[in-house]
Amino acid sequence: MSDHKIGVYVCHCGSNINGVVNCAKVTEEIGKIGEVVVAKDYKYMCSDPGQEMIKNDIKEKGLDRVVIAACSPRMHEPTFRRALEGAGLNGYLLEMANIREHVSWVTKDKEEATKKALSLVKGAVKRVKLHEPIEEREVPVTNTTLVLGGGISGIQAALQVAEAGHKVYLIEQKQYIGGNMAKFDKTFPTLDCAACILTPKMVDVGQSPNIELYTSSEVIKVDGYVGNFTVTVREKPRYINHDKCTGCGDCASACIMKNRIPHEFDEGLSKRSAAYIPFPQAVPLKAVIDDGNCLFLTRKKCTLACVKACGAKAINFNQHETIHEFKVGSIILATGFDLFDAKRAPQYGYGRYANVINGLQFERMTNASGPTSGHITLADGTEPKSVAVIHCVGSRDENYNKYCSRVCCMSSVKFAHLVKDHCDAEVYEFYIDMRTFGKGYEEFYNRVQEEGVHFVRGKGAEVAQIDGRLVVIAEDTLLGQYREIPVDMVILNTALEPRVDAEKVAQTLGISRSGDGFFMESHIKLDPVTTTTDGIYLAGCCQSPKDIPDSVAQGSAAAAQSLAIIATGKVKISPISASIDSEQCAGCRICIGLCTYRAIKLNEETLRAEINEAVCKGCGTCAAGCPSGAIRVSHFNDDQLLAQIEGVLA
Amino acid sequence: MFKDFTSEIMSYPGGEKITACMQCGTCTGSCPTSHAMQYTPRRLISLIRANQRDTVLQSLDIWKCASCYSCTTRCPRGIKFTDIMYILKNLAWKEQSKMENKNIAGFYNAFQGLIEKRGRMNEAELIMKYSFQTNPVKLLEFAPLGMKMLLKGRAAFSAPSVRNQVQLQKIMKLAQERGGE
């Protein structure tokens, strides 16, 4: 085999690497290896001058292989591949040695770190000799997009893609879009009414020709890859014919289960019937029959008062679930959050004392179309004289969620203002740190302070009932005193948590989740909207708790990502795939069952296995299982791996 | 021999997470006797971290802990504050020559004396020893309750003890010396 001309570049990454690894020594040692014609170390390889240096060496010195010892390939391998291609060398004739995340950042002893870095570079050099040029595979992009989750960030993403002239399938688990925001009354910091700013967007979604809205639906299967996903969706029956239903609500008032079923939308503060309209501004403004509580659907015996009451004859009990299959180019996840169940912290008395409610329940109370039509009332109907708001219930807590849920401080200040506004009660806010991070937030906090709200710097430790009155027990840490403050109502601002089905959704889409259970982004700082799976993007609280402005911004960002690949019309996909040498394949069929994408088929005439390289994703499981060694995975074949192992252990 | 009071506390089992405290006051809010404390649990932690060793060890508040572990359970940072209170009492007991509150000192001395010698406890005997150590008039205060307990057969006058007193006294002495270094 003719000798290769290998260029090795050791990056200092400022002091990130060179602070621990002696880059000069590694460069010097590696230079001694045969076929290494260029060995240089430089402060920032990923910078323009760094990349220029590589390009020049390729051109002038005729390098045919390049090794870059720097950060993780997951970070800059695409950058350096483009650099090689810029100099006319195939991007896959490159191997990166991860001497930052896997060496300098995790090793104290400099001498050991240098030794470890050198062995990784040796492995890379031995491996790169066996690299073969691989052409990037480009695939056409279907110009449709699937948005999972109809909350504010899902709506924003859907509208933006639709307005750009492309088809969107918006899949929403509940019977209506608007998500948690639809439940709010006012929003901070401007006290805009949530309905006023959200409803127009919901209506746009309902009327947009490019958006196909599927409510009561969930994704059950995702196949394919970026640009060519096939998404299977199960739509649960609503038992209402959408075309006929006018949303008049007669069925709801006729239903014999009227005011007997806790209404989820009102967080249990009101009761509804089995056939009902979710809420007045719901989109779609259509009735739905709750098959968990409708007497006819559960026990087959009911007077069917609703059918009689429905002028439009829209009720149809033999609707059944339908399965849809959508071909889409990309998927945007905007599934939102669930609230921490305060029952898990019994010391706050949620579910035991009447007037202890959580944030969403308070939102419903203050909402004009809510159960109390906007009046803040106690269980006995009277107005509270004093209200407490407790921050960080289930957040910033080792026993529940370690993270800060980011929005509760501002929503608590908003609650305090609303209480002052509606019923001029004394308001006590128990906080640890007042986090007013957004535009106009500090000013809003300042204004509410001046409205005479008592801000007690100390986490509410317990809510007791003494002589029939609720008492919030906490330490006023600025006074250094234990205090028991009697109030009529307590609002617990509970943590924002991942959806209860987040694990199932992550597995269905093949993405991973970070330690706190939210979906994991490619890079927490530089790439918060994409995931490591090309073509699947994140928006809103499903990635981590955030306020409405950030959710909307991420909705737009995710839409931009989808529109980008639609605009280019084609997208590069990982060219790594397996191939079978039919000369060596004995047709033993062991590999066929190993491929979950069914990319391997037996050719009936030749009785040899064959791989459809378009479908193959390059995992290599079949290659490891083939007893004849007939299957080779490009860029990860046996010789390359064995050579690298030999190198790193030298 | 320690850099500061914080690292001293952290060197003892149970004290390791004290630097994680965010001064949120949940411990004070959960403590059933903090209403009577000049230095609340949260404040004790900030005093420790401010290296004010004498203020902490001489304060009476550390002896008001009923050891109900409510602060340990609810602490959002996972600090075992009940164990820290024990550490503070150990240090105070070892170093403070005089203890203002006779009641506390007398009771602990009486209890420890019985345990180290006989390994078992009899409440009546404890109360008597405690009263003699503090002030005999206390016996009169306890007398009515003592009588009721006697009538109900809930007072025994035997001097309960483990059989192997030698072994018990040896291990307690070894623990004392070892703990004392």
Add this chain to the structure above:
Amino acid sequence: MSDNFEPKILGILCNWCSYAGADLAGTSRLKYPANIRIVKVMCSGRVEPTLILKAFQEGADGVLISGCHPGDCHYVDGNIKTLRRTPLVARLLTQIGIEPERFKQVWVSASEGEKFGKIVEQMVEDIKKVGPYQKKMGDQLDVVMHEVAASAKEAAAAEEKGGSNCGS
């Protein structure tokens, strides 16, 4: 066991979860022993015993295989194949004389940087107890015998003496 024995461990990590987990340990600046050398594969399903035996042939003292937790695999169930292979691979290695401490197969997700560091720490500690891996090249005496009888010259010399001693 000489106390300054530093075991050489080969780590084969799957790109999507464990390699990302090791990256997270880096970005979080967690410190763990420098004994491990990491090789990346696209999926833990790509790993086969040939790679493991090659590592020991090259003198590794331990091999760590790490993939996504079952259910999280980027290729749906590549790691299920790993899960099937591990018990048999472990038994094979033990049968051919490789101590159990030298081979570990674990699941590390992209968010478990700390766990990865601890696994490496524990493995280094376990292998130090077992000592360096002895390459299966027969004991030194066999080599000596080989030199003695090796050179053709030697055999010829035996000839002049009219009869070989076939063996020292």
Add this chain to the structure above:
Amino acid sequence: MVAYQYYPGCSLHASARDYDESVRGVLGHLAIKLEEVPDWNCCGATITPSLNQLQSQILPARNLALAAENRGDLVVPCNACYMSLKKVQHNMVKYKEIREGVIDIFSQAGLSLTGMPEVRHLLEMIMEDVGLAKVKEMVTKPLKDLKIVSYSGCQLVRPLGFDDPEDPQALDQLMEALGAKVLPFSQKSHCCGSSLMTTQPELAFKMVDSILEEAKKVGAEMVVVTCPMCQLNLDAYQGQINNKFNRTGQLPIIYFTQLMGLAMGLSKSQLGIQRGIVSSNKALEKIV
């Protein structure tokens, strides 16, 4: 005949004789044999840990060393003893310093800690091993409409207890199984003041007062307890507390094993019920 090792603790031989009588009565009735740990010593409760940490580990550890290997779990009726025994096991696993200290000292005194039994509170054993179904089966005289609140106390559930630290359910379920009416009670696992009752009574009185007042307010006729310390603090000072906080009415404080005994047909004297300072005769008229 199921057998358990038994660690009574100092008070069950003196101030809590009634608890001891009811434990032996009920468990005998349930055909459960108790083998007392030979030559057990005091667990040090909350006093020794305040003076010397290592001594506070040595005392409970000695009991674990004396308890025989594989002769069944170690059942403990008192919350404070249960917590100190569990805590030393936990500490010896978690803290090298304590593990080595105890083992080193024990080696010089002929004590060995191999084969320590699992430590379980009496209530935990009844709920998990005996089980509610068996208890219901054994009930001959259900405590019909006897209104009670269940008070688990703090160290049964914290820091290493077997039930929910804030809102324990076990005692409620057991009492319902006996037919009693369990009233909602928010201070189930609040503290009774333990040894503060002797050294700083004014603190303990306030804690006991808030417990008794809530019990009276919800209409309880008795408070059911699982620990001799809690029983003594709640039962013995009601007079003084009523004077100090000018409260009226007194509530009998009864062990859960005493109510179990009554429901299973044992006599009041067998269960030492008359030993309660605040008499429970009036409340129990309906039953026995």
Add this chain to the structure above:
Amino acid sequence: MAPKLQLAIYWAAACGGCDVAILDTDEKILNIAEAADIVLWPIAMDFKYEDIYKMEPGSIDVCLFNGAIRTSEQEELAKALRARSKFMIAFGACAAWGGIPSLANLTNREGIFNTVYKETATTINEEDIRPDTNYPGPEGELHLPRIYDRVWSLDQVVDVDYYVPGCPPTPETIWTAILAIVTGNLPPKGTVIGGTKSLCDTCEREKTEKKITQFKRPFEIIADPKKCLLEQGLVCCGPVTRDGCGHRCTNNNMPCRGCYGPSEKVSDQGAKLLNAIASIMDVKDEKSAQELAATWEDPAGTVYRFSLAKSLIYDYKKGGE
């Protein structure tokens, strides 16, 4: 007439089966005798060491060397014959890959001596006498070969030209080898005389879906002669073994044991086979994977029955790096 082929046949750590196999060529043995002078055949003709050392280098045209290298004598003879032969052929599984003797590599010399000279119930050996390389006998100092710590294949000790696979090689394989030599059209150096693909290629058994729910040993079931043996839970080494043996075993309803060695592209027969079989175990969680794996009696012994010496962790040149 062209000078007759000088043929040497030697046997090292072997069972003699390969020598007998040469006779199995039935009447063709006559053609062999006609075409070649057998200058050395210890099983058939007496010889002394001097006879070998007298031969000139290259005087042997072909040396059919069967048996693995276990002792110093075998190593010395292998080297001596190599020095004197134009073509050195590793004849049979033992010479080629260590064969069944190399299963001894699962232990070492000390382990073997303990078993043989100490632990077996019937052995009484108070003074713990063990074999040694020299013995002061009445006739004077006696020298015995040293038993090495492990078993080596022939090519790990000397340079080998061709490999004749099989245990023993089939008459057809032997005849193909002899013919190639006699006629002089020799394949490239290092060729294994046999097919290049695995047995499955030419196996007529019906293959459906590869799924293992239970491992079975040959005596535990009567296999369906029509269906693939591996799919019936028998560990058949066919998928990883080179064809050329004419399916002697599978045609007699017994699973292949891998004696023809790994197929062309496989570097470690045992490792490849184990991984292939494990991959098709029909389990989805760790517990059932452990349980099913435990029902396979002796994985190493099955997958490395004939090639343990050439497993990667044993594959070194003797004495060299």
